[in-house]
Amino acid sequence: MPSDFVRDIVAQHIAERRYPEGIVTRFPPEPNGYLHIGHAKSICLNFGIARENNGRCNLRFDDTNPAKEDVEYVNSITADVLWLVEGWADHCLGLKPRGALPAAVTTAEGRPDHYAAAIPASDLPSARATSSAEAFFASDYFEALYGYAEQLIRKGRAYVCDLTPAETEEYRGSLEKPGRPSPYRERSVEENLDLFRRMRAGEFPDGARSLRAKIDMAAPNVWLRDPLLYRIRHIAHHHAGDGWCVYPLYDYAHCLSDYLEGVTHSICTLEFVDHRPLYDWILEALDLPRALPRQYEFAKLVPGYTLVSKRKLLALVNEKIVSGWDDPRMPTLSGLRRRGIPASALRRFVIGVGVTKFNSVTDLAVFEHAIRDELNQTAERRFAVLRPIKLVLTNLAPDEVLECRATNNPQSETPTTRALALTREVYIESEDFAEVPPPKYFRLKPGGEVRLKYAGIIKLDEIVKDASGTITELRCTFDRTSRQGEPGADRKVKGTIHWVSASHSFEAEVRLYDRLFTVPEPAAEEDFLKVVNPHSLETVRARLERSLADATLADRFQFERVGYFALDAKDSAPGRPVYNRTISLKDTWAK
RNA sequence: UGCUCGAUGGUGUAAUGGUAGCACAAGCGACUCUGACUCGCUUUGUCUAGGUUCGAGUCCUAGUCGGGCAGCCA
Numbered sequence: 328m329p330s331d332f333v334r335d336i337v338a339q340h341i342a343e344r345r346y347p348e349g350i351v352t353r354f355p356p357e358p359n360g361y362l363h364i365g366h367a368k369s370i371c372l373n374f375g376i377a378r379e380n381n382g383r384c385n386l387r388f389d390d391t392n393p394a395k396e397d398v399e400y401v402n403s404i405t406a407d408v409l410w411l412v413e414g415w416a417d418h419c420l421g422l423k424p425r426g427a428l429p430a431a432v433t434t435a436e437g438r439p440d441h442y443a444a445a446i447p448a449s450d451l452p453s454a455r456a457t458s459s460a461e462a463f464f465a466s467d468y469f470e471a472l473y474g475y476a477e478q479l480i481r482k483g484r485a486y487v488c489d490l491t492p493a494e495t496e497e498y499r500g501s502l503e504k505p506g507r508p509s510p511y512r513e514r515s516v517e518e519n520l521d522l523f524r525r526m527r528a529g530e531f532p533d534g535a536r537s538l539r540a541k542i543d544m545a546a547p548n549v550w551l552r553d554p555l556l557y558r559i560r561h562i563a564h565h566h567a568g569d570g571w572c573v574y575p576l577y578d579y580a581h582c583l584s585d586y587l588e589g590v591t592h593s594i595c596t597l598e599f600v601d602h603r604p605l606y607d608w609i610l611e612a613l614d615l616p617r618a619l620p621r622q623y624e625f626a627k628l629v630p631g632y633t634l635v636s637k638r639k640l641l642a643l644v645n646e647k648i649v650s651g652w653d654d655p656r657m658p659t660l661s662g663l664r665r666r667g668i669p670a671s672a673l674r675r676f677v678i679g680v681g682v683t684k685f686n687s688v689t690d691l692a693v694f695e696h697a698i699r700d701e702l703n704q705t706a707e708r709r710f711a712v713l714r715p716i717k718l719v720l721t722n723l724a725p726d727e728v729l730e731c732r733a734t735n736n737p738q739s740e741t742p743t744t745r746a747l748a749l750t751r752e753v754y755i756e757s758e759d760f761a762e763v764p765p766p767k768y769f770r771l772k773p774g775g776e777v778r779l780k781y782a783g784i785i786k787l788d789e790i791v792k793d794a795s796g797t798i799t800e801l802r803c804t805f806d807r808t809s810r811q812g813e814p815g816a817d818r819k820v821k822g823t824i825h826w827v828s829a830s831h832s833f834e835a836e837v838r839l840y841d842r843l844f845t846v847p848e849p850a851a852e853e854d855f856l857k858v859v860n861p862h863s864l865e866t867v868r869a870r871l872e873r874s875l876a877d878a879t880l881a882d883r884f885q886f887e888r889v890g891y892f893a894l895d896a897k898d899s900a901p902g903r904p905v906y907n908r909t910i911s912l913k914d915t916w917a918k
Numbered sequence: 919u920g921c922u923c924g925a926u927g928g929u930g931u932a933a934u935g936g937u938a939g940c941a942c943a944a945g946c947g948a949c950u951c952u953g954a955c956u957c958g959c960u961u962u963g964u965c966u967a968g969g970u971u972c973g974a975g976u977c978c979u980a981g982u983c984g985g986g987c988a989g990c991c992a
Binding site for chain 2: 491504581885
């Protein structure tokens with residue numbers, strides 16, 4: 328396992344036995360949208376560190392802003408995380424008993440504390456099976472968080488402020504000019520406590536008052552200029568119900584949620600570097616009895632030709648450029664999954680790019696290589712003709728059927744085979760034929776020979792066209808002495824192509840996906856909608872070999888010489904499969 | 919002219935004062951019943967200027983360039 332600066336820090340902490348209870352990380356999405364490939368890096372980092380150190384990674388919903396959140400997202404995010412982690416780090420997945428709230432506990436030193444315990448790893452499988460396990464929710468900590476807020480008030484470290492949002496902004500100053508203190512900054516502890524309780528009781532309208540940390544309005548770091556801790560929102564919460572009208576803000580809730588869960592390493596992206604002093608300030612202001620979590624930041628993943636901005640992804644959905652959040656062209660985890668990309672390939676990619684503090688754009692080719700490499704090992708080979716052209720083997724009788732043995736996966740140590748039927752009428756790929764071949768063309772051309780893979784060598788005798796000049800069929804002779812097992816089987820011809828029997832194949836819809844954008848950095852574009860790839864989806868009616876009729880969703884296939892394909896989870900029906908192209912094969916010939 | 923993080927081939931990264939390495943990409947070749955896979959070879963790099971040192975990608979100083987930050991979003 329290659330190391331990185333975060334893992335180095337963790338390794339050092341382990342060496343100095345800094346966290347005797349073990350390493351605990353967390354993946355804390357807000358349930359306000361779908362997870363995308365960028366989140367995959369965070370998931371693999373957090374779960375990766377947990378599994379490498381015999382620790383735990385809690386799945387926690389950072390759901391402190393009910394106005395933007397919904398259970399639809401908690402469900403999709405949960406499914407996405409489980410998919411990515413399945414069979415890799417599920418044994419260190421931190422979940423809690425359904426409905427559990429943090430418990431009031433007493434430390435070994437006899438000090439009161441709160442703790443949100445995870446289900447022990449040994450009990451996790453059965454808890455998961457019976458659905459008695461669920462993710463952690465920051466909203467489950469609202470009562471504890473409220474208690475900590477009163478503590479801050481009593482310590483004189485927080486105050487209720489009556490400034491309006493506009494006034495608050497004005498008092499905050501600017502990046503280069505210090506702010507000025509709120510006129511409410513010096514209220515007494517008693518008044519603050521009374522006001523904060525009345526805020527909770529619902530006496531004031533939205534935005535009328537807020538709870539603020541009393542830090543330093545002249546701090547060069549703007550996040551330290553008396554940041555807001557609580558705001559008033561008369562709105563029900565998707566998880567906590569309708570018992571609250573004051574909701575904590577991110578900076579206040581996050582560090583304390585980490586603390587409550589016993590998180591040791593709180594790993595987030597670079598844009599939170601400026602928040603770290605506040606993270607530490609809140610925890611240190613509270614005089615907490617256990618070891619405090621620490622925040623570490625890394626650069627997020629930005630793959631080329633891809634957008635990860637929630638706003639822009641939403642625009643693609645709204646503008647109907649894609650069919651939805653799980654469109655196979657979307658960089659969402661649900662889109663990648665529907666596209667047929669194995670979780671293991673995604674993991675390999677996001678782990679392989681490494682962890683640094685340098686913002687960069689990762690070449691999509693690295694991802695594509697990971698997918699191809701994975702699928703090359705695991706996917707069974709099949710024959711499918713995407714754009715069929717009819718070919719007649721004139722020396723085969725109309726009812727003649729020649730059985731051929733095809734290898735399912737040549738990469739396997741013990742390859743299995745299947746039967747393929749060769750008949751008088753077959754289909755080949757129209758691009759495997761050229762009436763006027765370009766230089767170095769190995770495929771079928773007038774008077775030329777080519778091998779039908781696993782069947783034998785054919786020679787093109789005649790091109791049949793209709794009145795309009797369109798080619799309707801190619802008439803060939805089949806060299807029976809080149810069949811498998813015959814003496815001529817090893818005869819060399821330059822080209823080998825795939826094919827399907829007309830009578831032993833079926834027609835099906837196949838969707839060919841390509842990158843969604845035409846430029847490496849669509850996010851840098853003034854109008855990203857202008858660089859959408861108009862050819863990102865091409866739908867064809869293909870001819871597939873019979874065995875492709877009853878595939879399952881878990882199957883991954885290589886259509887030989889074409890690419891890797893999987894069943895579409897949404898639009899496939901029994902007897903009417905729809906295949907998605909996960910990725911094409913590498914093509915170094917290219918026209 | 920605020921604070922903060924950063925800079926190694928085309929791209930992503932490694933080297934923790936001691937031979938600048940790996941992967942992807944690209945190019946050439948071999949092999950091939952997939953123009954895939956595999957194998958071999960090749961091209962390309964430490965932001966700049968000083969300094970410390972026997973020795974600097976690494977440490978110091980100054981610069982240059984780039985990212986992030988002023989939601990009652992996360």
